[in-house]
Amino acid sequence: MQDIVQTIQSLGFSQYEAKAYLSLVRQGTASAYQVSKESGIPRARIYEILKGLEEKGIVMKEERNEAIHYSSLPVDVFLESLQTRWNHTYQSLSHTLKYLEKTEPVEDNRVMTLKGESHILAFCRTLLKKAEKRVVISLWDKMYENLEQELKDTECDLKGIVFQKENPLSGLDTHRKTKYVENVGENKWFILSIDAREMIYGPALEERETAFYTDDPVHIYLLENYIWHDVLVNRLVKKEKDDIENWISNERDIFFQDK
Missing domain, CATH: 3.30.870.10 (Endonuclease Chain A)
Structure with missing residues (x-):
């Protein structure tokens, strides 16, 4: 399980964000308390972590019977969004690096x-x-x-x-x-x-x-x-x-x- 946490972290997420998302993937829908308990994220940090993931569009929040529950973005959708973001980053980086490669460096005057x-x-x-x-x-x-x-x-x-x-x-x-x-x-x-x-x-x-x-x-x-x-x-x-x-x-x- 630690390997998948590290892999998600390599995509730009913190360790706690990776653990919270994986916890929701496993549980389906859960309260902040349940996510904290299952993932090992301190309760003092769990609301902050879930709010950050919600703002990134990775976690969805809903109110049920006057209680707040969270669920993960479906894995297929999550992976598709990562691929789209990666392709955009790749294209931008590829264009910039190839331009720099063709451009002669400007030497400082000596x-x-x-x-x-x-x-x-x-x-x-x-x-x-x-x-x-x-x-x-x-x-x-x-x-x-x-x-x-x-x-x-x-x-x-x-x-x-x-x-x-x-x-x-x-x-x-x-x-x-x-x-x-x-x-x-x-x-x-x-x-x-x-x-x-x-x-x-x-x-x-x-x-x-x-x-x-x-x-x-x-x-x-x-x-x-x-x-x-x-x-x-x-x-x-x-x-x-x-x-x-x-x-x-x-x-x-x-x-x-x-x-």
């Missing part, structure tokens, strides 16, 4: 750490070969020299800025000579972005052989705009008076100064 100079340079060269439309860079002299041949070979639109390097490739600006650039020391960096979909950035490799790869659109948007800001300021300063350079240098010192 930010990955790259280690080792040769590995990082190889990754940069691979990205440059993959580029289809646009390459955006911000490179200091040594990193530019490492990637110069691949930059020459690309047929994409080349944009960005290069530090401490005269006469870079067409499309690239040379950053003006400033006190900040001359004294930046170890705080150099590089940014390489292709087609606004993949990017590698990090500190100068001669200082720290670590970089970061990302295909996250927010990272790419922010860093490409950072490069554009650098290019824009560089072009504007060239058009203005000489003393603006001192003003920019002073304003930068104030901005990054701790109070």
Whole structure:
């Protein structure tokens, strides 16, 4: 008998619900007291259990001679209702699972750490070969020299800025000579972005052989705009008076100064 109880439970019923239904199947029609006694369900719970089964349409309640009696839904009807419900669930689940199976999973955008100079340079060269439309860079002299041949070979639109390097490739600006650039020391960096979909950035490799790869659109948007800001300021300063350079240098010192 325990096996049939467990089987009914597997269909979504509680243990007490399964026992109450089986008790009524055996007895035909019975009072709550009789169901409680025959099934072993505590009397304190029997009315709650029978009411729940009634609401599910599994148990029917009727009044006889001013007494309440319960009877089970006929077994054939019960089984038919289960089959109908199962078929509906099966069809719905089958459709959903098959749709998901055909749909390629959407990967989360990544930010990955790259280690080792040769590995990082190889990754940069691979990205440059993959580029289809646009390459955006911000490179200091040594990193530019490492990637110069691949930059020459690309047929994409080349944009960005290069530090401490005269006469870079067409499309690239040379950053003006400033006190900040001359004294930046170890705080150099590089940014390489292709087609606004993949990017590698990090500190100068001669200082720290670590970089970061990302295909996250927010990272790419922010860093490409950072490069554009650098290019824009560089072009504007060239058009203005000489003393603006001192003003920019002073304003930068104030901005990054701790109070």
